[in-house]
Amino acid sequence: MLPPRRFRRRITVITSIVGLLLLYHFVGLQSSLGPSATHDRRRADCPPLPGMEDVLVVLKTGVTEALDKVPVHFQTTLRCAPNYVIFSDFEEEINGVRIRDAFENMDPDVKRTVPDFSIYNRLVQQGRAGLETDDFADEANSAIGKPNNPGWKLDKWKFLPMVQETLRYKNDAKWYVFMEADTYYSWGTLLEWLSHFDASKPWYIGTETQIADVIFAHGGSGFAISNPAMQRVSKDYTDRNVELNEYTDAHWAGDCVLGKVLSDVGVPLHFSWPILQNTNLGELDEFTTTFYRRPWCFPAVAFHHLSVRDIQDLFNFEQRRWREKQTTRLLHSDVFKELIYPNLSPIRDNWDNLSDQEHSEITTFHECQSLCKGKSDCAQFSFRSGSCFTGSTPKLGTASKDVRSGWAMKKVEEMLNEAPVCSNVEWGV
Numbered sequence: 276m277l278p279p280r281r282f283r284r285r286i287t288v289i290t291s292i293v294g295l296l297l298l299y300h301f302v303g304l305q306s307s308l309g310p311s312a313t314h315d316r317r318r319a320d321c322p323p324l325p326g327m328e329d330v331l332v333v334l335k336t337g338v339t340e341a342l343d344k345v346p347v348h349f350q351t352t353l354r355c356a357p358n359y360v361i362f363s364d365f366e367e368e369i370n371g372v373r374i375r376d377a378f379e380n381m382d383p384d385v386k387r388t389v390p391d392f393s394i395y396n397r398l399v400q401q402g403r404a405g406l407e408t409d410d411f412a413d414e415a416n417s418a419i420g421k422p423n424n425p426g427w428k429l430d431k432w433k434f435l436p437m438v439q440e441t442l443r444y445k446n447d448a449k450w451y452v453f454m455e456a457d458t459y460y461s462w463g464t465l466l467e468w469l470s471h472f473d474a475s476k477p478w479y480i481g482t483e484t485q486i487a488d489v490i491f492a493h494g495g496s497g498f499a500i501s502n503p504a505m506q507r508v509s510k511d512y513t514d515r516n517v518e519l520n521e522y523t524d525a526h527w528a529g530d531c532v533l534g535k536v537l538s539d540v541g542v543p544l545h546f547s548w549p550i551l552q553n554t555n556l557g558e559l560d561e562f563t564t565t566f567y568r569r570p571w572c573f574p575a576v577a578f579h580h581l582s583v584r585d586i587q588d589l590f591n592f593e594q595r596r597w598r599e600k601q602t603t604r605l606l607h608s609d610v611f612k613e614l615i616y617p618n619l620s621p622i623r624d625n626w627d628n629l630s631d632q633e634h635s636e637i638t639t640f641h642e643c644q645s646l647c648k649g650k651s652d653c654a655q656f657s658f659r660s661g662s663c664f665t666g667s668t669p670k671l672g673t674a675s676k677d678v679r680s681g682w683a684m685k686k687v688e689e690m691l692n693e694a695p696v697c698s699n700v701e702w703g704v
Contacts, residue, residue: 321355322597326466329474331448332356333441335433335494336374336456337426338365338398339411344456345369347583351590352460360444362437364429365398377433377440385520391432394425431529434494435512435519435536442509449474451505454497457581459589463603464574468550469499471704477504479537482553483546484530490544491534496553497577498530500537507540508533549573549607550703555580556589558629561611562654562668562690570607572697608697615671616691619655619682628672628680630657630664637663640679647683654690655682 332353336345341363349370353359362377378386378395386392397405410425441451450469454460472478478501481492492498500508512519523532534544549570552559555578561570578589592614597603622644637643643663647656655666657680669687672680 320594322463322594322603324355324462324466324603326470327355327462328357329449330356330358330466330469331441331445331451332359332460333437333451333453334359334361334456335377335430335437335453336361336363337430338363338367338394338403338406339426340456341365341367341369341374344583345374347586348456351586352454352458352462354590355462358445358448360441362433362440364395364426364433365403367403375440375444377437380439380443381432381436382516382520385432389432389524391425391428391524394429431527431532432523434529434533435508435523438505438508438533439512442505447502449502451500451502452497453494453500454577455495455579457586458495458497458577458579459581459586460497460577461575461589461593461603461605463593464605465499465576467604468574468576468702471702472501472545474501475503477501477507477542478545479504479534479542480545480547482548482551483544484553486528486531489531489535489538491531491537492544492547493551493553493579494530495579496551497579498547498551504537504540504542507542508536511536511540547576547703550575551577553579555585556610556614557671557673559607559610559615560668560670561607561615562694568701568703571611572695572699572701573607573703574700575605575607575610604700606697606700608694612691615669616687618671619669619684619687621684622679622681624679625674625676626657626672626680627659627675627678628655628657628666628682629670630655630666630680632665632667634663634665644681647681651686653683654686655680657681 334345334348334353345361346369349372361372361374363374364377365374366376366379367374386395394406394410412424452460452465472480478499479492480500481498482496484491484493519532519536522535523529526532537544548566549568550573552575559570563570581589593603593605596605596613634643634646637646638661640658643656643658643665646663647653647665650665652667653665654669657664657672657678659675659678669682669690
């Protein structure tokens with residue numbers, strides 16, 4: 276027997292009110308939990324990353340690039356990182372996440388008097404409205420960086436204050452892993468690599484670079500510093516603040532400044548090449564024998580100079596590998612076989628595979644192709660600006676209008692068949 280119509284209407288009204296109250300409570304709960312709750316839900320589809328809770332990821336960016344380059348990380352690299360902090364030269368929110376001012380607690384006299392801080396002071400006073408057209412001007416990298424770019428000149432000052440601010444944010448992480456906005460990390464590979472080091476000891480690990488007599492970790496390639504090493508840098512910066520600010524002012528590379536301080540406090544660099552790469556996928560040479568290590572059986576932990584699309588593609592690639600192969604370990608041999616090799620072909624138009632051995636006497640594409648076919652050590656060729664270029668090892672390269680490239684696929688397949696099986700991973704420890 277159905278209840279009377281009036282009673283049914285009353286039940287409907289009560290149900291609607293209860294539903295609205297529950298919805299309000301749920302929305303309020305979401306709001307009170309904020310971005311971290313959303314972040315936890317996003318991490319549900321990440322592979323298991325044992326040890327990631329002991330890592331604080333530190334992403335360094337700048338106001339002129341942050342809006343373009345940072346958001347993709349919330350859906351990719353930072354999506355699977357439970358602990359991260361982002362530093363810039365301007366405090367703001369991006370996608371609900373706080374971007375922190377690396378200079379917040381720095382000596383105000385330096386910020387007021389050093390010309391490099393002119394862009395920073397405009398930002399403090401006017402926000403993004405204080406940015407000028409020249410602040411966004413691109414400049415080719417030179418032997419001393421980008422000396423005419425205001426944001427680049429300011430960037431060198433971030434490294435030492437950033438160590439202080441990072442420890443203020445979280446002082447109990449075992450590892451502090453630094454990256455830039457055009458860097459990608461394979462977290463599972465990183466954690467397996469770091470497990471070979473004792474985090475209770477002072478460690479400074481990165482891709483070796485040298486300026487004058489200072490050997491340091493290349494910032495864009497990413498680097499890892501253990502907690503004891505971070506504490507030493509923080510203390511030294513506090514004790515020698517004036518001296519180290521003067522040293523930074525006279526220098527042009529902040530990653531070198533940090534490396535100098537680490538060396539001064541007894542923490543030399545542990546060389547990591549080719550594990551942390553200062554190049555993107557197109558520039559990788561997985562068969563090179565030019566350096567002291569052959570990349571093939573080394574882990575591939577990080578890549579640099581990546582576009583937003585590159586970062587998203589790498590994340591999707593690793594997610595797919597996890598679903599299909601249940602592995603989070605990525606070797607350079609995997610990168611070649613699964614990412615580079617499938618994109619090679621006998622001919623590719625509007626593409627430059629970065630062949631570097633010039634044959635100026637060859638004046639047509641087909642002659643260039645024939646030359647490569649006839650050379651036993653030729654793996655690829657490209658025809659650009661009216662000249663022929665060949666290469667002895669295969670690279671992917673990059674899109675380039677009016678350039679034609681090709682690979683000697685038979686030679687590349689021979690190189691693949693002759694490459695090591697990698698039954699033992701070379702961890703470089």
